[in-house]
Amino acid sequence: MNLPTYDDLLRPTRRHFLSKASLGLGSMALTRLLGSNASAAANPGTLGAPHLAPKAKRVIYLFQSGGPSHLELFDNKPLLRAGHGQPLPREVIGNQRLSTMSGNQSSLPMAGSFINFTRSGHCGMEISDTLPFTQKIADELSLIRTMHTEAINHDPAITFFCCGNQIPGRPSMGAWASYGLGSLNDNLPAFIVLVSKNASRDQPLYSRLWGAGFLPSEHQGVQFRAGKEPVLYLTNPEGVSPHVRRSMLDTLGKLNAWQAGQQLDPEIDARIAQAEMAFRMQSSVPDATDLSGESDETFALYGPDSRTPGSYAANCILARRLIERDVRFVQLFHQGWDQHGDVVGGITKQCLQTDQASAALVIDLKRRGLLEDTLVVWGGEFGRTAYCQGKMSGNNYGRDHHPRCFSLWMAGGGTRPGYTHGLTDDYGYNILNDGVHVHDLHATMLHLMGIDHEKLVYKTQGRYFRLTDIAGHVVKPLLA
Numbered sequence: 001m002n003l004p005t006y007d008d009l010l011r012p013t014r015r016h017f018l019s020k021a022s023l024g025l026g027s028m029a030l031t032r033l034l035g036s037n038a039s040a041a042a043n044p045g046t047l048g049a050p051h052l053a054p055k056a057k058r059v060i061y062l063f064q065s066g067g068p069s070h071l072e073l074f075d076n077k078p079l080l081r082a083g084h085g086q087p088l089p090r091e092v093i094g095n096q097r098l099s100t101m102s103g104n105q106s107s108l109p110m111a112g113s114f115i116n117f118t119r120s121g122h123c124g125m126e127i128s129d130t131l132p133f134t135q136k137i138a139d140e141l142s143l144i145r146t147m148h149t150e151a152i153n154h155d156p157a158i159t160f161f162c163c164g165n166q167i168p169g170r171p172s173m174g175a176w177a178s179y180g181l182g183s184l185n186d187n188l189p190a191f192i193v194l195v196s197k198n199a200s201r202d203q204p205l206y207s208r209l210w211g212a213g214f215l216p217s218e219h220q221g222v223q224f225r226a227g228k229e230p231v232l233y234l235t236n237p238e239g240v241s242p243h244v245r246r247s248m249l250d251t252l253g254k255l256n257a258w259q260a261g262q263q264l265d266p267e268i269d270a271r272i273a274q275a276e277m278a279f280r281m282q283s284s285v286p287d288a289t290d291l292s293g294e295s296d297e298t299f300a301l302y303g304p305d306s307r308t309p310g311s312y313a314a315n316c317i318l319a320r321r322l323i324e325r326d327v328r329f330v331q332l333f334h335q336g337w338d339q340h341g342d343v344v345g346g347i348t349k350q351c352l353q354t355d356q357a358s359a360a361l362v363i364d365l366k367r368r369g370l371l372e373d374t375l376v377v378w379g380g381e382f383g384r385t386a387y388c389q390g391k392m393s394g395n396n397y398g399r400d401h402h403p404r405c406f407s408l409w410m411a412g413g414g415t416r417p418g419y420t421h422g423l424t425d426d427y428g429y430n431i432l433n434d435g436v437h438v439h440d441l442h443a444t445m446l447h448l449m450g451i452d453h454e455k456l457v458y459k460t461q462g463r464y465f466r467l468t469d470i471a472g473h474v475v476k477p478l479l480a
Contacts, residue, residue, distance in 0.1 A: 045182030050450025055414025066337030081112030108387035123418030146422025157381035171213035187284035197310030200336030226310025375413025439472030
Protein backbone atom coordinates (compact mmCIF):
# COMPACT_ATOMS: atom_id res chain seq x y z
CA MET A 1 0.00 0.00 0.00
CA ASN A 2 1.34 3.45 -0.94
CA LEU A 3 0.88 5.84 1.95
CA PRO A 4 0.14 9.49 1.11
CA THR A 5 3.10 11.82 1.24
CA TYR A 6 3.20 15.08 3.20
CA ASP A 7 2.63 16.99 -0.05
CA ASP A 8 -0.42 14.81 -0.80
CA LEU A 9 -1.93 15.70 2.57
CA LEU A 10 -1.45 19.40 1.90
CA ARG A 11 -2.97 19.18 -1.60
CA PRO A 12 -6.56 20.57 -1.57
CA THR A 13 -9.32 18.02 -1.97
CA ARG A 14 -12.25 18.53 -4.35
CA ARG A 15 -14.55 19.11 -1.37
CA HIS A 16 -12.19 21.70 0.10
CA PHE A 17 -11.85 23.42 -3.26
CA LEU A 18 -15.62 23.66 -3.78
CA SER A 19 -16.32 24.92 -0.25
CA LYS A 20 -13.45 27.39 -0.49
CA ALA A 21 -14.52 28.59 -3.90
CA SER A 22 -18.15 29.03 -2.86
CA LEU A 23 -17.15 31.08 0.19
CA GLY A 24 -14.80 33.14 -1.92
CA LEU A 25 -17.57 33.88 -4.42
CA GLY A 26 -19.88 34.74 -1.57
CA SER A 27 -17.32 37.08 -0.10
CA MET A 28 -16.77 38.70 -3.49
CA ALA A 29 -20.50 39.24 -3.79
CA LEU A 30 -20.59 40.64 -0.27
CA THR A 31 -17.77 43.03 -1.06
CA ARG A 32 -19.61 44.19 -4.18
CA LEU A 33 -22.77 44.76 -2.15
CA LEU A 34 -20.89 46.63 0.54
CA GLY A 35 -19.25 48.83 -2.03
CA SER A 36 -22.70 49.83 -3.23
CA ASN A 37 -23.96 50.61 0.29
CA ALA A 38 -26.18 47.54 0.44
CA SER A 39 -29.00 47.47 2.94
CA ALA A 40 -28.22 45.66 6.17
CA ALA A 41 -31.94 44.96 6.46
CA ALA A 42 -31.67 42.72 3.40
CA ASN A 43 -30.51 40.01 5.84
CA PRO A 44 -33.64 38.64 7.55
CA GLY A 45 -31.60 36.57 10.01
CA THR A 46 -30.89 32.86 10.08
CA LEU A 47 -34.59 31.94 10.28
CA GLY A 48 -35.42 33.71 7.03
CA ALA A 49 -38.90 34.34 8.44
CA PRO A 50 -40.52 33.99 11.88
CA HIS A 51 -41.96 30.61 12.86
CA LEU A 52 -45.33 32.24 13.59
CA ALA A 53 -46.95 35.63 13.17
CA PRO A 54 -45.08 37.97 15.55
CA LYS A 55 -46.97 40.21 17.93
CA ALA A 56 -43.81 42.11 18.92
CA LYS A 57 -41.42 43.36 16.26
CA ARG A 58 -39.19 45.11 18.80
CA VAL A 59 -38.26 44.80 22.48
CA ILE A 60 -37.25 47.31 25.17
CA TYR A 61 -35.94 45.55 28.28
CA LEU A 62 -35.66 47.85 31.32
CA PHE A 63 -33.29 45.75 33.44
CA GLN A 64 -33.25 46.83 37.10
CA SER A 65 -29.92 45.46 38.30
CA GLY A 66 -29.48 44.54 41.96
CA GLY A 67 -32.71 42.75 42.80
CA PRO A 68 -35.72 45.07 43.34
CA SER A 69 -37.81 44.14 46.38
CA HIS A 70 -41.13 42.73 45.22
CA LEU A 71 -42.40 43.29 48.79
CA GLU A 72 -42.03 47.07 48.45
CA LEU A 73 -43.21 47.28 44.84
CA PHE A 74 -45.71 44.73 43.53
CA ASP A 75 -46.55 42.05 46.12
CA ASN A 76 -48.52 43.37 49.09
CA LYS A 77 -48.22 41.23 52.25
CA PRO A 78 -50.30 42.54 55.20
CA LEU A 79 -49.26 39.57 57.35
CA LEU A 80 -45.65 40.75 57.24
CA ARG A 81 -46.72 44.17 58.52
CA ALA A 82 -48.73 42.56 61.30
CA GLY A 83 -45.77 40.42 62.34
CA HIS A 84 -43.05 43.05 61.82
CA GLY A 85 -40.06 42.20 64.00
CA GLN A 86 -41.32 38.75 65.00
CA PRO A 87 -39.44 35.62 63.82
CA LEU A 88 -40.41 34.27 60.43
CA PRO A 89 -41.86 30.78 61.00
CA ARG A 90 -39.16 28.22 60.18
CA GLU A 91 -41.62 26.03 58.30
CA VAL A 92 -41.89 28.79 55.69
CA ILE A 93 -38.19 28.38 54.89
CA GLY A 94 -37.89 24.64 55.42
CA ASN A 95 -34.59 23.31 54.09
CA GLN A 96 -34.20 26.00 51.45
CA ARG A 97 -30.81 27.44 50.64
CA LEU A 98 -30.08 30.87 52.14
CA SER A 99 -27.46 33.41 51.20
CA THR A 100 -24.32 33.31 53.35
CA MET A 101 -25.02 36.94 54.24
CA SER A 102 -28.07 36.04 56.34
CA GLY A 103 -28.06 32.24 56.60
CA ASN A 104 -26.04 32.34 59.83
CA GLN A 105 -28.49 34.63 61.67
CA SER A 106 -29.88 33.14 64.89
CA SER A 107 -33.31 34.59 64.10
CA LEU A 108 -34.96 35.91 60.97
CA PRO A 109 -37.31 38.76 61.95
CA MET A 110 -40.15 39.50 59.56
CA ALA A 111 -39.89 42.85 57.79
CA GLY A 112 -43.20 44.43 56.88
CA SER A 113 -43.14 46.92 54.02
CA PHE A 114 -42.87 50.57 55.04
CA ILE A 115 -45.14 51.64 52.19
CA ASN A 116 -48.83 51.11 51.42
CA PHE A 117 -50.28 49.62 48.25
CA THR A 118 -53.14 50.95 46.11
CA ARG A 119 -55.49 49.05 43.83
CA SER A 120 -54.79 50.74 40.52
CA GLY A 121 -56.56 51.04 37.19
CA HIS A 122 -59.81 49.38 36.17
CA CYS A 123 -58.11 46.01 36.70
CA GLY A 124 -57.49 46.76 40.40
CA MET A 125 -53.85 45.71 40.28
CA GLU A 126 -52.12 46.24 43.64
CA ILE A 127 -49.07 48.48 43.16
CA SER A 128 -46.94 50.20 45.78
CA ASP A 129 -47.37 53.89 46.51
CA THR A 130 -43.63 54.27 45.82
CA LEU A 131 -44.66 53.85 42.15
CA PRO A 132 -47.40 56.46 41.63
CA PHE A 133 -46.70 56.76 37.89
CA THR A 134 -46.65 53.00 37.34
CA GLN A 135 -50.02 52.87 39.12
CA LYS A 136 -51.41 55.02 36.30
CA ILE A 137 -50.48 52.45 33.63
CA ALA A 138 -51.77 49.40 35.56
CA ASP A 139 -54.27 48.62 32.81
CA GLU A 140 -51.40 48.24 30.32
CA LEU A 141 -49.34 45.86 32.46
CA SER A 142 -49.05 42.10 32.56
CA LEU A 143 -47.63 41.62 36.06
CA ILE A 144 -45.87 38.38 36.98
CA ARG A 145 -45.66 37.88 40.75
CA THR A 146 -44.16 34.40 40.59
CA MET A 147 -40.85 34.72 38.78
CA HIS A 148 -38.19 32.37 40.15
CA THR A 149 -34.58 31.40 39.48
CA GLU A 150 -31.89 29.10 40.87
CA ALA A 151 -29.23 31.80 41.18
CA ILE A 152 -28.84 33.39 44.61
CA ASN A 153 -25.94 35.78 43.90
CA HIS A 154 -25.92 38.77 41.57
CA ASP A 155 -23.47 37.85 38.83
CA PRO A 156 -24.86 34.40 37.98
CA ALA A 157 -28.42 35.70 38.42
CA ILE A 158 -27.95 38.65 36.04
CA THR A 159 -26.09 36.42 33.59
CA PHE A 160 -28.98 33.92 33.73
CA PHE A 161 -31.55 36.60 32.85
CA CYS A 162 -29.46 38.17 30.10
CA CYS A 163 -28.05 34.99 28.54
CA GLY A 164 -30.22 32.06 29.63
CA ASN A 165 -27.45 30.42 31.65
CA GLN A 166 -25.60 31.22 34.87
CA ILE A 167 -22.24 30.43 33.28
CA PRO A 168 -20.60 33.30 31.34
CA GLY A 169 -19.98 32.87 27.63
CA ARG A 170 -23.45 32.20 26.25
CA PRO A 171 -25.08 34.60 23.75
CA SER A 172 -27.31 37.30 25.20
CA MET A 173 -31.04 37.39 24.44
CA GLY A 174 -30.64 40.44 22.20
CA ALA A 175 -27.93 38.63 20.25
CA TRP A 176 -30.23 35.63 19.80
CA ALA A 177 -32.98 37.94 18.51
CA SER A 178 -30.56 39.57 16.06
CA TYR A 179 -29.21 36.20 14.92
CA GLY A 180 -32.66 34.69 14.41
CA LEU A 181 -34.61 37.62 12.98
CA GLY A 182 -31.95 39.94 11.59
CA SER A 183 -32.28 43.69 11.42
CA LEU A 184 -35.28 45.91 10.71
CA ASN A 185 -33.18 48.91 9.69
CA ASP A 186 -30.23 49.80 7.47
CA ASN A 187 -28.13 52.12 9.56
CA LEU A 188 -28.27 51.09 13.22
CA PRO A 189 -27.38 47.85 15.02
CA ALA A 190 -30.16 45.37 15.69
CA PHE A 191 -29.21 45.30 19.40
CA ILE A 192 -28.35 48.44 21.38
CA VAL A 193 -27.52 48.79 25.09
CA LEU A 194 -27.92 51.84 27.37
CA VAL A 195 -26.57 52.11 30.93
CA SER A 196 -27.85 54.77 33.35
CA LYS A 197 -25.25 57.30 34.45
CA ASN A 198 -27.27 58.47 37.46
CA ALA A 199 -27.52 55.04 39.13
CA SER A 200 -25.64 53.78 42.18
CA ARG A 201 -22.76 51.54 41.10
CA ASP A 202 -23.36 48.63 43.44
CA GLN A 203 -23.26 45.50 41.28
CA PRO A 204 -20.92 45.63 38.26
CA LEU A 205 -22.14 45.17 34.72
CA TYR A 206 -20.02 43.36 32.14
CA SER A 207 -20.14 43.68 28.36
CA ARG A 208 -20.63 39.91 28.13
CA LEU A 209 -24.20 40.53 29.37
CA TRP A 210 -24.92 41.87 25.90
CA GLY A 211 -22.28 39.83 24.07
CA ALA A 212 -22.72 37.40 21.17
CA GLY A 213 -21.06 34.44 22.89
CA PHE A 214 -20.48 31.75 20.26
CA LEU A 215 -22.82 33.44 17.73
CA PRO A 216 -21.25 35.52 14.95
CA SER A 217 -19.95 38.68 16.58
CA GLU A 218 -22.01 41.13 14.50
CA HIS A 219 -24.99 40.15 16.68
CA GLN A 220 -23.49 41.49 19.93
CA GLY A 221 -25.08 44.52 21.56
CA VAL A 222 -23.58 47.94 20.87
CA GLN A 223 -23.43 50.23 23.90
CA PHE A 224 -24.51 53.84 23.37
CA ARG A 225 -23.13 56.39 25.82
CA ALA A 226 -24.03 59.95 26.75
CA GLY A 227 -21.78 62.73 25.49
CA LYS A 228 -20.16 63.87 22.28
CA GLU A 229 -19.19 60.34 21.24
CA PRO A 230 -22.21 58.04 21.78
CA VAL A 231 -20.36 55.06 20.28
CA LEU A 232 -16.67 54.68 21.05
CA TYR A 233 -14.24 54.96 18.12
CA LEU A 234 -17.03 55.67 15.65
CA THR A 235 -15.84 59.16 14.68
CA ASN A 236 -13.19 59.44 11.99
CA PRO A 237 -9.75 60.45 13.28
CA GLU A 238 -8.72 64.03 12.68
CA GLY A 239 -7.73 64.54 9.04
CA VAL A 240 -9.65 61.50 7.75
CA SER A 241 -12.57 62.48 5.52
CA PRO A 242 -15.65 60.33 4.84
CA HIS A 243 -14.34 59.81 1.30
CA VAL A 244 -11.03 58.48 2.59
CA ARG A 245 -12.84 56.26 5.11
CA ARG A 246 -15.06 54.85 2.34
CA SER A 247 -12.05 54.11 0.17
CA MET A 248 -10.26 52.45 3.09
CA LEU A 249 -13.26 50.22 3.86
CA ASP A 250 -13.57 49.18 0.22
CA THR A 251 -9.93 48.12 0.16
CA LEU A 252 -10.23 46.45 3.56
CA GLY A 253 -13.31 44.60 2.34
CA LYS A 254 -11.35 43.13 -0.57
CA LEU A 255 -8.53 42.03 1.73
CA ASN A 256 -10.99 40.50 4.20
CA ALA A 257 -12.83 38.71 1.38
CA TRP A 258 -9.55 37.22 0.18
CA GLN A 259 -8.70 36.12 3.72
CA ALA A 260 -12.16 34.60 4.19
CA GLY A 261 -11.64 32.57 1.02
CA GLN A 262 -8.34 31.30 2.36
CA GLN A 263 -9.32 30.53 5.94
CA LEU A 264 -13.05 29.74 5.71
CA ASP A 265 -13.57 31.72 8.93
CA PRO A 266 -17.11 33.20 9.22
CA GLU A 267 -15.85 35.75 11.75
CA ILE A 268 -14.10 37.53 8.87
CA ASP A 269 -17.47 38.15 7.23
CA ALA A 270 -18.71 39.37 10.63
CA ARG A 271 -15.77 41.79 10.72
CA ILE A 272 -16.72 43.14 7.29
CA ALA A 273 -20.34 43.59 8.35
CA GLN A 274 -19.34 45.43 11.53
CA ALA A 275 -17.00 47.80 9.70
CA GLU A 276 -19.71 48.67 7.19
CA MET A 277 -22.29 49.16 9.92
CA ALA A 278 -19.89 51.51 11.73
CA PHE A 279 -19.55 53.56 8.54
CA ARG A 280 -23.32 53.91 8.16
CA MET A 281 -23.68 54.71 11.87
CA GLN A 282 -21.50 57.79 11.46
CA SER A 283 -24.51 59.55 9.96
CA SER A 284 -27.36 57.73 11.74
CA VAL A 285 -26.14 57.81 15.36
CA PRO A 286 -25.92 61.62 15.79
CA ASP A 287 -29.51 61.99 14.58
CA ALA A 288 -30.83 59.16 16.74
CA THR A 289 -29.13 60.34 19.94
CA ASP A 290 -29.92 64.06 19.59
CA LEU A 291 -32.79 64.77 21.99
CA SER A 292 -32.81 68.52 21.33
CA GLY A 293 -35.78 68.19 18.99
CA GLU A 294 -37.98 66.58 21.64
CA SER A 295 -40.85 68.78 22.84
CA ASP A 296 -41.11 70.33 26.30
CA GLU A 297 -44.21 68.21 26.81
CA THR A 298 -42.19 65.04 26.18
CA PHE A 299 -39.50 66.04 28.67
CA ALA A 300 -42.21 66.85 31.22
CA LEU A 301 -43.79 63.43 30.63
CA TYR A 302 -40.53 61.60 31.36
CA GLY A 303 -39.62 63.77 34.34
CA PRO A 304 -37.03 66.37 35.36
CA ASP A 305 -34.04 64.03 34.87
CA SER A 306 -34.94 63.50 31.22
CA ARG A 307 -32.94 66.57 30.16
CA THR A 308 -29.79 65.12 31.75
CA PRO A 309 -27.89 63.05 29.15
CA GLY A 310 -27.32 59.47 30.24
CA SER A 311 -29.89 59.50 33.03
CA TYR A 312 -32.45 56.70 33.22
CA ALA A 313 -35.17 59.07 32.02
CA ALA A 314 -33.09 60.37 29.10
CA ASN A 315 -32.24 56.79 28.15
CA CYS A 316 -35.94 55.91 28.14
CA ILE A 317 -36.54 58.68 25.60
CA LEU A 318 -33.56 57.45 23.60
CA ALA A 319 -34.94 53.91 23.71
CA ARG A 320 -38.19 55.17 22.19
CA ARG A 321 -36.25 57.03 19.48
CA LEU A 322 -34.28 53.88 18.65
CA ILE A 323 -37.48 51.85 18.44
CA GLU A 324 -38.92 54.47 16.10
CA ARG A 325 -35.90 53.82 13.89
CA ASP A 326 -36.62 50.09 13.95
CA VAL A 327 -33.87 48.90 16.26
CA ARG A 328 -35.02 45.40 17.13
CA PHE A 329 -33.77 45.04 20.73
CA VAL A 330 -32.90 47.81 23.21
CA GLN A 331 -31.74 46.88 26.70
CA LEU A 332 -31.48 49.59 29.35
CA PHE A 333 -29.56 48.74 32.54
CA HIS A 334 -30.18 50.64 35.77
CA GLN A 335 -28.12 49.68 38.82
CA GLY A 336 -28.62 50.35 42.54
CA TRP A 337 -31.42 48.00 43.66
CA ASP A 338 -29.27 45.96 46.08
CA GLN A 339 -30.77 47.07 49.41
CA HIS A 340 -29.15 44.90 52.11
CA GLY A 341 -29.70 47.83 54.47
CA ASP A 342 -31.82 51.00 54.43
CA VAL A 343 -34.62 49.64 52.27
CA VAL A 344 -36.67 52.74 53.06
CA GLY A 345 -34.12 55.18 51.67
CA GLY A 346 -32.86 52.92 48.90
CA ILE A 347 -36.22 51.96 47.41
CA THR A 348 -37.47 55.54 47.65
CA LYS A 349 -34.43 56.82 45.75
CA GLN A 350 -34.61 54.14 43.08
CA CYS A 351 -38.29 54.72 42.44
CA LEU A 352 -37.76 58.47 42.13
CA GLN A 353 -35.17 57.77 39.44
CA THR A 354 -37.14 55.19 37.46
CA ASP A 355 -40.89 55.24 38.12
CA GLN A 356 -41.98 58.25 36.08
CA ALA A 357 -39.79 57.50 33.09
CA SER A 358 -40.77 53.80 32.97
CA ALA A 359 -44.46 54.70 32.92
CA ALA A 360 -43.85 57.54 30.47
CA LEU A 361 -42.18 55.16 28.04
CA VAL A 362 -45.27 52.95 27.95
CA ILE A 363 -47.55 55.98 27.56
CA ASP A 364 -45.35 57.52 24.86
CA LEU A 365 -45.14 54.29 22.87
CA LYS A 366 -48.90 53.85 23.03
CA ARG A 367 -49.79 57.35 21.87
CA ARG A 368 -47.36 56.99 18.95
CA GLY A 369 -48.90 53.68 17.90
CA LEU A 370 -45.76 51.71 18.80
CA LEU A 371 -46.82 49.82 21.93
CA GLU A 372 -48.94 47.36 19.99
CA ASP A 373 -45.88 45.76 18.38
CA THR A 374 -43.21 46.74 20.94
CA LEU A 375 -42.70 44.54 23.99
CA VAL A 376 -41.58 46.41 27.13
CA VAL A 377 -40.14 44.36 30.02
CA TRP A 378 -39.30 45.70 33.52
CA GLY A 379 -37.54 43.64 36.20
CA GLY A 380 -34.35 42.52 37.91
CA GLU A 381 -32.46 39.30 38.59
CA PHE A 382 -34.25 38.23 41.81
CA GLY A 383 -36.30 39.63 44.69
CA ARG A 384 -35.65 40.24 48.40
CA THR A 385 -36.30 38.22 51.54
CA ALA A 386 -39.39 38.54 53.74
CA TYR A 387 -37.12 38.73 56.76
CA CYS A 388 -34.67 41.42 57.81
CA GLN A 389 -31.00 40.92 57.10
CA GLY A 390 -29.06 41.91 60.21
CA LYS A 391 -30.65 44.03 62.90
CA MET A 392 -33.56 46.38 62.37
CA SER A 393 -32.85 50.05 62.87
CA GLY A 394 -36.08 51.52 64.19
CA ASN A 395 -38.61 51.05 61.41
CA ASN A 396 -35.87 50.59 58.81
CA TYR A 397 -34.49 47.25 57.71
CA GLY A 398 -32.48 45.46 55.04
CA ARG A 399 -33.42 42.53 52.83
CA ASP A 400 -31.21 39.75 51.48
CA HIS A 401 -31.34 38.10 48.02
CA HIS A 402 -34.43 36.00 47.33
CA PRO A 403 -34.65 33.89 44.14
CA ARG A 404 -37.73 31.83 45.08
CA CYS A 405 -40.34 34.40 44.07
CA PHE A 406 -40.25 37.96 42.77
CA SER A 407 -42.10 40.30 40.43
CA LEU A 408 -41.62 41.47 36.84
CA TRP A 409 -43.93 43.26 34.43
CA MET A 410 -44.41 43.36 30.69
CA ALA A 411 -46.46 45.70 28.51
CA GLY A 412 -47.46 45.83 24.86
CA GLY A 413 -46.21 43.51 22.16
CA GLY A 414 -49.07 41.04 22.43
CA THR A 415 -49.14 40.69 26.22
CA ARG A 416 -52.39 40.56 28.19
CA PRO A 417 -53.08 44.03 29.65
CA GLY A 418 -54.33 44.59 33.19
CA TYR A 419 -53.46 41.03 34.19
CA THR A 420 -51.75 39.68 37.34
CA HIS A 421 -50.19 36.25 37.04
CA GLY A 422 -49.42 33.86 39.89
CA LEU A 423 -49.78 33.87 43.66
CA THR A 424 -47.18 33.81 46.43
CA ASP A 425 -47.72 32.84 50.07
CA ASP A 426 -48.72 35.27 52.83
CA TYR A 427 -45.04 36.04 53.49
CA GLY A 428 -43.99 36.65 49.89
CA TYR A 429 -41.51 33.80 50.33
CA ASN A 430 -42.80 30.82 48.32
CA ILE A 431 -44.86 30.37 45.16
CA LEU A 432 -48.34 28.90 45.63
CA ASN A 433 -49.28 28.58 41.95
CA ASP A 434 -48.34 29.53 38.38
CA GLY A 435 -44.59 29.91 38.78
CA VAL A 436 -42.63 31.44 35.89
CA HIS A 437 -39.00 30.40 35.50
CA VAL A 438 -36.37 32.47 33.67
CA HIS A 439 -36.50 29.98 30.78
CA ASP A 440 -40.28 30.39 30.65
CA LEU A 441 -39.91 34.16 30.41
CA HIS A 442 -37.43 33.83 27.54
CA ALA A 443 -39.64 31.30 25.75
CA THR A 444 -42.61 33.68 26.06
CA MET A 445 -40.64 36.68 24.83
CA LEU A 446 -39.39 34.74 21.80
CA HIS A 447 -42.93 33.49 21.12
CA LEU A 448 -44.21 37.06 21.07
CA MET A 449 -41.47 37.85 18.55
CA GLY A 450 -42.65 35.00 16.33
CA ILE A 451 -39.97 32.48 17.35
CA ASP A 452 -40.42 28.91 18.53
CA HIS A 453 -37.76 28.87 21.26
CA GLU A 454 -36.98 25.19 20.62
CA LYS A 455 -36.15 25.88 16.96
CA LEU A 456 -33.80 28.86 17.31
CA VAL A 457 -30.57 26.92 17.76
CA TYR A 458 -26.84 27.15 17.04
CA LYS A 459 -24.47 24.21 16.88
CA THR A 460 -21.11 24.55 18.59
CA GLN A 461 -18.80 22.24 20.53
CA GLY A 462 -20.68 19.20 19.28
CA ARG A 463 -24.20 20.10 20.41
CA TYR A 464 -27.06 22.44 19.62
CA PHE A 465 -27.59 25.38 21.97
CA ARG A 466 -30.55 27.71 22.41
CA LEU A 467 -31.47 30.63 24.68
CA THR A 468 -33.75 28.42 26.79
CA ASP A 469 -31.20 25.57 26.96
CA ILE A 470 -33.28 22.37 27.36
CA ALA A 471 -36.19 23.87 29.30
CA GLY A 472 -38.82 26.58 29.18
CA HIS A 473 -42.42 26.82 28.06
CA VAL A 474 -44.58 29.65 26.76
CA VAL A 475 -46.73 31.14 29.53
CA LYS A 476 -49.95 31.33 27.55
CA PRO A 477 -52.05 33.24 30.14
CA LEU A 478 -49.69 36.20 29.61
CA LEU A 479 -50.67 36.42 25.93
CA ALA A 480 -53.41 38.78 24.78
